[in-house]
Amino acid sequence: MSRVSRRAVLKAGFAAALFPWVRGALAQTPPPPKLLLVMQTNGTHPSAFWPTRTNFTSPILEAVFADKAIGARTTVVKGLFNNSGGAGNEHDQGFAGLFSGRKTIGTFADPWGDGPSLDQQLKAKLDFTEPYPTLNTAVLASTAALFKASRWSFSYLGSRRQVPAQIDPWKLYATLFAPGAGSADAQRRLLQKRSVLDFVRADLGALKPALPSADRARLEVHESALREWEKRLQAALSERAGPPQCRAPLVPSDHVDLTDEENVPTLVTLMFDFQALALGCGLTRIINFQLGQAGERWRFSWLGLSEDSHDEIFHRDDGVNQVVAQKSIKIHQWYAAQLAGLAKRLHALPGVNGSLLDEMLVVWGNEMATGPHGMAGIPVVLFGGAGGRLTTGRLVDEGPQTYHRLGTSLLNLFGVPSAGFGEQPNCGPVIGL
């Protein structure tokens, strides 16, 4: 078991004082809000999760509300249900459904998402200046053998077209923080790469018309990736703006095994550090992040537990068994502490009229409502104000609402006016949000 100590190298970069350029550069127009979609698995323990309007905290969310600044920027959405069904079981249905608004297709053993997820819908509709408009990330270290390959990612470009997630934080650093060229050679290098791009594009263009439309759509994904690459090559002509933390952040040096479950806490910390920095430095605008595969079986040894949590804890977490309930709550408190830590990192970064957290949104969702596959009362917590578009510090509790409404609200918050989401084009936004 190799576990690196909590790295301090990145934390230093989050002091707002080190980021004066952000305030300067963004002085006038409010920047488009940034979005971080987080997917947890296996539901929650409802009686310990939900706050009330009068007592806006809960045993599970204690870590969130312990910090007044974070608590004031938190919105809890109660009452969402997903009764759509679909291929696979509730893990698959919620995992691929929550942020796509579509029920899964395929078979029980081979279920897939059936439409674009929110990140990709926004990418298709909005203009981006960031080198990576969207990033799909995950911590997938697990003792459990993979059950269904589709449980590795909840980001979809379209039906069955899954965007793979990057699980390696070191590669993410190397990719996003590659130093800009900024030299006299850069222009010529760009021209050379353009000649490669021209060649590749001509080949793609010649192939496309001959193919069935499904294949043409896949080539459009390819073409889009080439366009993003070209933009990044162009951007590399100039030195990256900002202080040294953004040009060349200190990359954590101690590699850990990306498949060893014992490294989950380390990997989650590294991913959240990276995500805050990538959003704060303007390198990406939308991030998807999943904590484990759908239906994850982590044993949570770092909490002193040792069982297959899916079978022995979450499935048995029926509200009656108190021994199981204690373990379940302990695990959900750990998740809440991780998310509270993320919110703090984002709040420590400056925005225009407040912190980065104020002008963005973290959506902490879950594939299910409860461990025994309950689908009514999916726990959803929002951090941040999306640039003043959202009134925070409150519980939204307007009775049962279909989960599709969350997607509608998010589309509208992020500048894509919409009456509905996914399979429910007219469902409207979350009532009360």
Add this chain to the structure above:
Amino acid sequence: MRLGVWGSLLVAACRPAPEPVPVAELPEVPRQLRRLSNAELDEVASELAGRPLKLAEGLLREPRVEGFENDAQSLLVTDLKLDDFVAVAEQVSAEVVSALAPCGGEPEGCALALVGDFVLRAWGRPLSEDERGRLAVVYRAGALDGHPEGVRLALQAVMLSPHFLYQVELAGDGRLSGVEIASALSFLFTGGRPDAKLLNAALAGRLDDPQERVNQAQRLLDTDRGRLRLRQTLSAWLELDEMEQVSKAPEKYAAFTVQVRRAMAKELDVYLDDAVWGASGTLAGLFSSTRAFPHPLTAPFYSGDLLGPPGDFTPVVMDPAHRRGVLGLVGFLAHHAAMDHSAPVQRGLFVRTRLFCQDVAPPPPSVLLNPPSQGDPTRTNRQKYADHSLRPECAGCHAQMDPIGFGLEHFDTVGRYQETDNGYPVDASGELSNTDVDGRFEGLPGLAPRLAESAQVRRCFVKNLWRAAAGRYVGLPRSVQPPKDASMISMLLDVVYSEGFVRRTPGDGR
């Protein structure tokens, strides 16, 4: 009728070649571009670099569909994936240029000759005149920094072209071109691009002849690379990939170390090789052979079922009253189990979906799904699952899985044979339903012969082979009926022999 073809192709070399009968039992699939999988990228790039690059670990992990990693519809070139391809193109082009031979003549001519040879291996076909001209433009852009830089840039263009990143099946007249057939054969049998012999056969127009395709396939199969690829295909079908990653509750199964798992993986490989290339070569042999290939590390998990001492993966007979075939190997059993119990539902699901190619309906909404607690010491694992048959909302679907999985209840989560479970006698009676070999059976010695004789399992096997070849979801018409004595190789070669292997529908493309 082509029944006579089944089984005869394996020995085509020693018997008169079968008459090429134009048949199309395999359903045609649409023309497509199939992006190379991580493993295929590794294979092709390594061949181009002239050394094993072992890229797979560092590449973005991608979904497998129905166990196979070459699904055309799911493999995309997204932002981060393009970064992978750019990195590989930069690495390989740099390695090739670092060994660049001095150019004796005019530099651009040298460059284009080299690039032309490179393309044969990278794309599996010759450059067209147009492509040569456009690559010359790329070369000149790079050559501003010198001849090697020009070569490097042109090689990068080759390796970022869709003709490299995809297996292109345009099938202009509804039929794959010679070089398209060559790549289809090569990816299926080697995981890489065609070698020179295969390419020459393609360019000479010989691959339209089904017997020539079979001959080429046999040649490729009879190499280390070919055998490895076939094992990979079988492993994808039988869900045996990544045996090393299978882990168990550490406090209960401390002996199930990574060294043990590696040995189990190797044992599975040796078993599959023997099943395919040994005396029988049939599915019946795969499912009912009593020859295991244990190692001192894996032998303890057979718990007395080996009738001889283990060697270095050399054959040892298993006790036929306990174990038969691939389903009796400790590696298979450990792979198809939960972290700390035998998982009869999962094992039943495997047999139903992977061996019979049948689907199982999902659980109805709002069923409280409680897998039995492993903490309950008063019942056997099987008894813990009794709820499934007692509750009507569960019974319908679980009847498709549990009664099959119960037949393997003698084997615990690491493959050990157990007479008792929690102190109570194991009940390993099982039942197959909705198959062509229905009926009650007793334990694996009862199940294995059913699998061995099932025509449905043979059709399912062919469907999986066709899936591996086509790189997409496929159906299989009932007319495909391989006889019981058909060898696995003959079924594989028959896929290649079929007209369906070379025909493509236009879809809605032009």
